[in-house]
Every structure is written in structure tokens, then in C-alpha cells.
Amino acid sequence: MLDNLSDKLDILFKKLRGQGVMTEENIKEALREVRLVLLEADVNFKVVKDFVERIRERSVGGQVLQSLAPGQQVIKIVQEELVALMGGGEDNSLDLAAKPPVAIMMVGLQGAGKTTTCGKLARLLRSQRRRPLLVPADVYRPAAIEQLKTLGRQLSIETFDSQATQDPVDICRDAIRFASLNGFDTVILDTAGRHQIDEYLMGELVRIRDAVEPREILFVADAMTGQEAVNVASGFNEQLDLSGVILTKLDGDAKGGAALSIRAVTGKPVKFVGLGEKLDALEVFHPDRLVSRILGMGDILSLVEKAQATFDEKEAERLQQKLKKNQFDLEDFRTQLQQIKKMGSLESILGMIPGVGKMMKQMQGAQPSERELKRIEAIIDSMTPAERANHAIINGSRRLRIASGSGTTVQEVNQLLKRFTEAQKVMKQLQKLGPKGLMRGMKG
Numbered sequence: 001m002l003d004n005l006s007d008k009l010d011i012l013f014k015k016l017r018g019q020g021v022m023t024e025e026n027i028k029e030a031l032r033e034v035r036l037v038l039l040e041a042d043v044n045f046k047v048v049k050d051f052v053e054r055i056r057e058r059s060v061g062g063q064v065l066q067s068l069a070p071g072q073q074v075i076k077i078v079q080e081e082l083v084a085l086m087g088g089g090e091d092n093s094l095d096l097a098a099k100p101p102v103a104i105m106m107v108g109l110q111g112a113g114k115t116t117t118c119g120k121l122a123r124l125l126r127s128q129r130r131r132p133l134l135v136p137a138d139v140y141r142p143a144a145i146e147q148l149k150t151l152g153r154q155l156s157i158e159t160f161d162s163q164a165t166q167d168p169v170d171i172c173r174d175a176i177r178f179a180s181l182n183g184f185d186t187v188i189l190d191t192a193g194r195h196q197i198d199e200y201l202m203g204e205l206v207r208i209r210d211a212v213e214p215r216e217i218l219f220v221a222d223a224m225t226g227q228e229a230v231n232v233a234s235g236f237n238e239q240l241d242l243s244g245v246i247l248t249k250l251d252g253d254a255k256g257g258a259a260l261s262i263r264a265v266t267g268k269p270v271k272f273v274g275l276g277e278k279l280d281a282l283e284v285f286h287p288d289r290l291v292s293r294i295l296g297m298g299d300i301l302s303l304v305e306k307a308q309a310t311f312d313e314k315e316a317e318r319l320q321q322k323l324k325k326n327q328f329d330l331e332d333f334r335t336q337l338q339q340i341k342k343m344g345s346l347e348s349i350l351g352m353i354p355g356v357g358k359m360m361k362q363m364q365g366a367q368p369s370e371r372e373l374k375r376i377e378a379i380i381d382s383m384t385p386a387e388r389a390n391h392a393i394i395n396g397s398r399r400l401r402i403a404s405g406s407g408t409t410v411q412e413v414n415q416l417l418k419r420f421t422e423a424q425k426v427m428k429q430l431q432k433l434g435p436k437g438l439m440r441g442m443k444g
């Protein structure tokens, strides 16, 4: 996820970190590089311009230049501004407090992932004790109605019995009435999409909106289409006044252009992100956590939440306690890796563990895979319990023994230990600062 962007920022930050003294000239150069990285990531031109300007304003002041680690200060500013750019600190929760049934209208182009996301959202809302009704209102695309009904069956969530011969506005109105009579508190309307914005479609969407007055109008955007997604979102926003955006396929997006600019361009918050084809691959959007992932600091909060959802309560509790007490050791590291296999998409999970995503890449120069995971496990397996509990005792001869025991090289053992130490550092900071302070206090 967002690998290109992540790699480029990594290179830039390494350079900045090494700089003991900074001058206005250095800062100018760094800003030029930030600008390039963002443009290459397909971030909207104007957004880049404003972003760089904000960093410049905050960086050129005497405080940054005179601080002990000016490079670090600039990195911190870039981090904070990235979070702010994506709407960090704003309330992006769904507005569902009104008298039920509350309608959520899903809009977007064909292929963006609208129908799938309706199913995912219904599933998520049910896990929050709501009672959702799925409503197929796309009468144009053959099989769209059937697709949603199938999703509903898979999830055991009721789907309104629409017919392709009906008028979409009538379907939505009838569905609300049906929901109200049958005790559904949330109605998710899957509206029609087109390959591009057209007037007829917009007219229909406006009529549906006026007929059912949804609390939420969510634009479903395919993150992989970058600026195109941002432009289309603006178009929909002008006509419908969106309440938010759901970014799908972030799992397959290497650049991050849509993720970084859609909030700034439309002024509307990203509320959820889609991270895979499976029906559980929808997450509430947390800008600070995404920035942590992009910057390779991992995303322990999401990991713990995911762990809570997947593992038994006791295991999750144990992990949290360990994190709290700052006792996270190689044994836990290994347990986590083993649990990962149970948690679905390897790639999305790996990025959440501080240092692990990068370590995999360094070891193999490729996408992490089950095989590499096994290597890491093999290395940890070849350690004694004492070594796993306290990695500081692992000296040169122990490293040699571990490498030969696990069929790896000393270099690979070294890499693992280095990354693990970094992971521990992040944990420590997390512990010291609490979740909110993580970004602010990061020392890189």
C-alpha cells in the first residue's frame, strides 16, 4: 500500500536526518524534493503548492534552524502536515444519530467498488449493533441487483427486493418505508454508476436525494485512479453536496495521489478506506495511522483493533498489556507473525507492524510473502528462550549459531534484530505519549 510514496519519503527523510546543520538553502532543497515526491505521487498540483508553502512557513523560522536536530524538525513538520492534509483531527464519523431509519446513499462511477462497499459497510454497521437494510437501486447495469442480493445472502443481511423494471426513485422511497415497518435502522442505497459523469445520472441521483433525504451521501472513489478520482469526486460534490468519501482499493494503490488530495480538493472527509476484495476489508479512516504506515512506523493501533477482532479476547488483552508495560520482546514478535496468518491479507497486516514491512523488502527486495514470513519465524525459532526475552545478549557467536540453525545468513539475523529494535523504540514512544502524541513525539 502506497509503496512508491513510502519509499521516496524514506529516502528523503534519511537525507534530512543526517543533516546536523541546516541552512535556508538546505530547507529550500528539501522542499523542492518534497514537492517532487508529491507530484510523482500524482497529488493535485495546487494541493502540492499549498502543502509545500505551509511547510516552508513553518520551517524557515529561527526555531527550526537553531534547534539541535533541524532535519528532524523538518521531518516532523512534514508528518504533521501530511496528517492535516488528509483531515487529521476532524470528525469523520457517520452521522447516524437521527430518528431511524437513517439513509446512507452510496454514489460513484461504475467499477469503483460501490456495490462491494455497500456490503462491507453493512457488515461493519451490523458489528456496531445496527440493523442495516441493503437496497439495490441500480436498474441499468445488468446483474447489479443480483450482485447486491448475493452479497446480502453471504453476509446474512437482508436485501430489499428491487426489480430492474422499477424506477430507482420509487425503489429508494419504498425501501425506506419497508425499513421503517420492519425495524431496520439503517438503509444503504446502492445507486447506479456510469463510466463517467453524465447529466442523466446526476439528475436521477438528485431526485433520489430529494426523495429520501439521506443523512450521508458517500462518494465511492477508486484510489488507484488517482487524480481522476479526485476530479470525479469534485463533480459529484458540486451536484450532490457529498457528506464524505470512501476510498476503495487503497491496498493496490502505490502512489497515494487520491488519498493525499481528495480531502483538500473536495473539502469532504474520507470516512472509510477499502483495503481488499474481502468483505471485512473496510476500515474507518485514520489519517494519522495512514501516515504512520506510509512512513514505516507501523500502525499499532489498527493492529491491536484487528487483533481484538480476530484473536480471542485474552490474547488481545495480553498483547495490550505487554505494549503498556513496554515488555514487547521477540517472543511476542513471533507470536504476532503467527497470528498474522490468521488475520487475512498478509500485505495489509504486515505494514502495521513497525519495521516489518521494510524489513521484508530489504530481505527479499520484493513484496512480503508467506515464504519470507517463514524465514523470520525460522530465525526467531532458532533462538533460545533467553535470547527471545532479551535480544541484547545476542552477540556475534550467537548470531552465527542462529543463522546456521535457521538456514539464513548473519546479515539477515542482524537485519531482523535491527528492525526489531526499531519496533521496540516505536512501542516505547507510543507508551510514553499515548496514541495522540505518537505523531507529535516521533523522533523518526
Ligand code: GDP
Pocket (backbone or CB within 6 Å): 108, 109, 110, 111, 112, 113, 114, 115, 116, 117, 193, 248, 249, 250, 251, 252, 273, 274, 275, 276, 277, 281
Ligand atoms: P461497482 O461497479 O462500483 O459497484 O464496483 P464493484 O463493487 O462491482 O467492484 C468492482 C471490483 O473492485 C470488484 O472486483 C471488487 O472486488 C473490487 N474491489 C472493491 N473494493 C476493493 C478494495 O478495497 N480493494 C480491492 N483490491 N478490490 C476492491
